Amino acid sequence: MQYEIINTGGSPAFEDSHALLTQGQAKASTLVIVGNQAGLAFRQLSQPQRYTLILIELGLECLGTHTGESRGQEGSQILGFSRFRLGEAPSTNLVELVRQPQSVESAILTAKALLEAKGLQVSVCADFAGRILNRLIRPYYNGALTRLDEGLASADDLDMTLKLGLGYPEGPITLLERTGLQHHFKATQALFEAYGQSAYAPARRARVAYERAQFASLSASEGPPKKGQS
Amino acid sequence: MHSIKTVGVAGSGTMGAGIAIVAARAGYKTIVFDRDQSALDRARQQTQGFFAKSVERKKLTQEKVDSILNGLTSTTRLEDMAQCDIVIEAVFENLKVKHDIFAQLNLVCPPQTLFASNTSTLSITEIAAGSGRDENFVGMHFCLPAQLMKLVEMSPGLRTRTETFDAAWEFCLALGQIPVKTKDNPGFILNYFLVPFNNDAIRLVEAGVAEPADIDRAIKSALGYPMGPLELLDLVGLDTHWLVAEALYSSTHEPRAAAPALVKRMIAAGQLGRKTGQGFYSYKTNAMFGG
Numbered sequence: 001m002q003y004e005i006i007n008t009g010g011s012p013a014f015e016d017s018h019a020l021l022t023q024g025q026a027k028a029s030t031l032v033i034v035g036n037q038a039g040l041a042f043r044q045l046s047q048p049q050r051y052t053l054i055l056i057e058l059g060l061e062c063l064g065t066h067t068g069e070s071r072g073q074e075g076s077q078i079l080g081f082s083r084f085r086l087g088e089a090p091s092t093n094l095v096e097l098v099r100q101p102q103s104v105e106s107a108i109l110t111a112k113a114l115l116e117a118k119g120l121q122v123s124v125c126a127d128f129a130g131r132i133l134n135r136l137i138r139p140y141y142n143g144a145l146t147r148l149d150e151g152l153a154s155a156d157d158l159d160m161t162l163k164l165g166l167g168y169p170e171g172p173i174t175l176l177e178r179t180g181l182q183h184h185f186k187a188t189q190a191l192f193e194a195y196g197q198s199a200y201a202p203a204r205r206a207r208v209a210y211e212r213a214q215f216a217s218l219s220a221s222e223g224p225p226k227k228g229q230s
Numbered sequence: 231m232h233s234i235k236t237v238g239v240a241g242s243g244t245m246g247a248g249i250a251i252v253a254a255r256a257g258y259k260t261i262v263f264d265r266d267q268s269a270l271d272r273a274r275q276q277t278q279g280f281f282a283k284s285v286e287r288k289k290l291t292q293e294k295v296d297s298i299l300n301g302l303t304s305t306t307r308l309e310d311m312a313q314c315d316i317v318i319e320a321v322f323e324n325l326k327v328k329h330d331i332f333a334q335l336n337l338v339c340p341p342q343t344l345f346a347s348n349t350s351t352l353s354i355t356e357i358a359a360g361s362g363r364d365e366n367f368v369g370m371h372f373c374l375p376a377q378l379m380k381l382v383e384m385s386p387g388l389r390t391r392t393e394t395f396d397a398a399w400e401f402c403l404a405l406g407q408i409p410v411k412t413k414d415n416p417g418f419i420l421n422y423f424l425v426p427f428n429n430d431a432i433r434l435v436e437a438g439v440a441e442p443a444d445i446d447r448a449i450k451s452a453l454g455y456p457m458g459p460l461e462l463l464d465l466v467g468l469d470t471h472w473l474v475a476e477a478l479y480s481s482t483h484e485p486r487a488a489a490p491a492l493v494k495r496m497i498a499a500g501q502l503g504r505k506t507g508q509g510f511y512s513y514k515t516n517a518m519f520g521g
């Protein structure tokens with residue numbers, strides 16, 4: 001399947017060497033825009049109607065931020081997508097393909113086929129903050145961190161219970177510390193702002209990790225303290 | 231020091247039958263009590279089938295199985311539980327039913343007999359309070375299916391003696407199980423995390439965020455879970471999920487623990503999951519497709 005690609009750089013989940021980014025063609029009726037400025041690049045397109053499918057890589061924002069929306073009737077050949085990645089872990093192969101109420105069904109099918117041809121798995125979802133995965137895992141992670149603080153069980157026992165009892169490949173505490181608790185903080189904070197539900201409120205441990213990461217980046221930019229400075 | 235030689239299991243349903251297999255297989259003399267003879271008969275049949283498979287798969291010899299089955303008896307007479315050094319209770323998930331049976335066991339069993347409950351959502355302290363021996367009482371929450379799953383969540387009640395808890399812990403290890411210690415907290419660890427997580431997945435379906443298959447695929451593919459939440463719910467049964475969720479919600483009042491309205495509607499429509507052929511997925515069409 002042929003497609004054009006615009007890579008604005010700094011994709012949150014794709015390496016520049018990924019097949020999706022390297023196999024674009026010069027002229028095609030499908031356009032894929034990736035990178036941390038994908039939405040901006042889309043809004044600067046002079047002729048978006050030229051394409052039968054445009055895929056915009058999303059960060060935490062909704063697709064509607066780029067397409068505009070009205071009366072719950074929004075939707076066209078423009079779709080969003082986000083490849084799931086947990087903090088510093090390598091990206092997963094799961095892509096959340098974001099549609100709107102009136103999205104063109106054939107565009108959704110084409111998008112699925114295109115992404116699957118690049119070895120990715122696709123879950124279609126509506127245009128809600130947190131989509132599928134963040135909506136489900138962030139409250140669970142916050143709960144695990146909070147319960148650890150409250151002494152429900154030790155970190156090892158919490159992890160072992162969830163692994164042995166539910167067959168999860170890794171317990172939540174090990175997983176979060178491995179992938180960076182500070183990243184969990186940012187993801188869940190965004191959902192807390194969007195929904196105002198306490199389940200999304202960042203757990204204390206996540207906030208602490210985030211604050212420590214802030215100190216670390218501050219002192220890195222300031223350099224070591226000089227003698228005589230207070 | 232407790233020395234456990236004879237194990238009692240009260241309640242011969244899904245869990246009781248599995249726990250009895252675990253105890254007998256570990257070499258304990260095991261007595262299963264149920265007030266319903268047909269439940270005992272059913273369990274005996276399932277147990278024989280289970281061990282026949284173990285022989286077939288060469289996990290156990292026929293000789294070993296014969297000796298295990300010799301050590302595993304059942305009764306409808308509560309007095310027969312008098313010989314037990316520990317009684318693990320797995321009757322209905324209802325505080326009054328559990329209080330009643332423990333109160334009767336308390337009259338029959340010697341004072342040193344340990345009492346344990348396999349409750350999923352009730353408080354160990356509360357059950358213990360009606361047992362007549364709250365200091366000699368622990369929570370031992372096995373996972374389904376007990377004969378295959380190694381994990382046991384173990385919780386002391388507020389008045390459980392350390393010595394009692396330690397003895398139960400040693401016993402759990404001797405069963406060949408893996409105990410983890412948790413507080414006497416609603417849902418312990420597993421259900422405390424699993425039930426709200428599953429409810430959240432139902433809410434995504436309810437709100438039209440995604441189809442069940444898309445949600446399950448995302449969870450399995452991105453996180454490596456063996457099953458997605460909605461296929462798991464279909465397996466557990468929406469009626470059972472509703473009961474557990476309501477029990478958890480009534481003790482925690484955490485909004486995520488409450489079963490979403492869709493669950494009630496699905497139950498009313500007979501869409502209980504695999505057992506009725508329709509839940510979040512349709513199994514009728516699958517069966518026809520495969521057949």
Ligand SMILES: NC(=O)c1ccc[n+]([C@@H]2O[C@H](COP(=O)([O-])OP(=O)(O)OC[C@H]3O[C@@H](n4cnc5c(N)ncnc54)[C@H](O)[C@@H]3O)[C@@H](O)[C@H]2O)c1
Pocket residue numbers: 240241242243244245246263264265266269319320321322323324327330331348349350351371372373374
């Ligand atoms: N099913 C699960 O997934 C699961 C997992 C872990 C723990 N549990 C807990 O285990 C317990 C039993 O659950 P189950 O699924 O095996 O239930 P079940 O309905 O399959 O079996 C209960 C058995 O207890 C017997 N019983 C009821 N009242 C009795 C009484 N007063 N005296 C003697 N026998 C009595 C019934 O005849 C029945 O055979 C519950 O507390 C449940 O919360 C269940």
